[in-house]
Amino acid sequence: QKEVEQNSGPLSVPEGAIASLNCTYSDRVSQSFFWYRQYSGKSPELIMSIYSNGDKEDGRFTAQLNKASQYVSLLIRDSQPSDSATYLCAVEGGRGSTLGRLYFGRGTQLTVWP
């Protein structure tokens, strides 16, 4: 069973601050990693994909991947109240029957207060 662990939260930050969301995964063979945002009562929305070690930036979002440490993170700069949501980390299975399947963490709830 592939494990994906996220910091349980909830995480609360003031508007304009940096929010840091963390995720660790159990299977070293995984090569593809994703962050989803889910607003209350809505479906998950893909916001970042990362496949290589290092940082990937998209607007106010930066995903960081360290395969040696089996760690992936999401930084949200200049956090806005509209960023308040649950963030899901997903890890692709990597091999055999798990190839192409995503394994999700339980999510971290983020609240950005004005």
Next chain:
Amino acid sequence: DAGITQSPRHKVTETGTPVTLRCHQTENHRYMYWYRQDPGHGLRLIHYSYGVKDTDKGEVSDGYSVSRSKTEDFLLTLESATSSQTSVYFCAIGNRDLYEQYFGPGTRLTVT
């Protein structure tokens, strides 16, 4: 929602009745997935399909069956609904080159 629709969006049914949820996509993706989402468990894969008539089990497949007779439609059937199947069900389609998945709007199912 990336050209994905789910029906019905809400359903209340009684224990022991069969229920079918439908997922329809207009993106022509080969891969389709059914998940359930429950508090404390996150998203869990029920079944997935890698082509017409090609399906496989996920991690929580007991009590569920699926069918895919057309690329655009993926059906999830609860043969005899139980209260433990009360959940929110999401369909997703997959970009196999990048392993990205895109989710439909969800179906909230309540089994009484």
